[in-house]
Ligand SMILES: [Zn+2]
């Protein structure tokens with residue numbers, strides 16, 4: 001399999017925000033929580049869990065929104081003040097891990113989510129055939145292992 005090269009780059013819809021990721025994602029999964037559905041207007045989000053320290057904006061100044069997640073955690077999201085595109089989410093106060101909205105990557109061709117989380121609020125017409133967590137996984141280890149096994153980095 002062709003390896004994905006670093007850094008990964010991406011940006012918002014209008015291009016005012018650009019970012020880079022200098023380490024491989026920890027895992028990639030689909031999130032079906034109600035926040036992700038509302039924020040995107042879609043059925044779910046393809047989320048790339050990444051080391052917070054390896055992610056940085058290279059162009060533009062993101063706006064920030066905060067809310068309480070379905071799991072009860074305080075979360076923040078960075079988005080473009082011009083086009084509204086969401087780029088990255090994380091915990092408040094910031095932790096070691098952030099979650100990139102993977103559809104904002106320049107190259108999405110290699111993405112293959114290893115599973116689905118918050119399936120209890122998923123749209124009823126979806127079917128799941130990989131790792132499944134009906135809410136927030138207590139342990140992401142199976143998701144991390146499955147992503148490693150893809151051997152893309
Ligand atoms: Zn924008």
Ligand SMILES: [Zn+2]
Nearest residue numbers: 031032033036
């Ligand atoms: Zn979500």
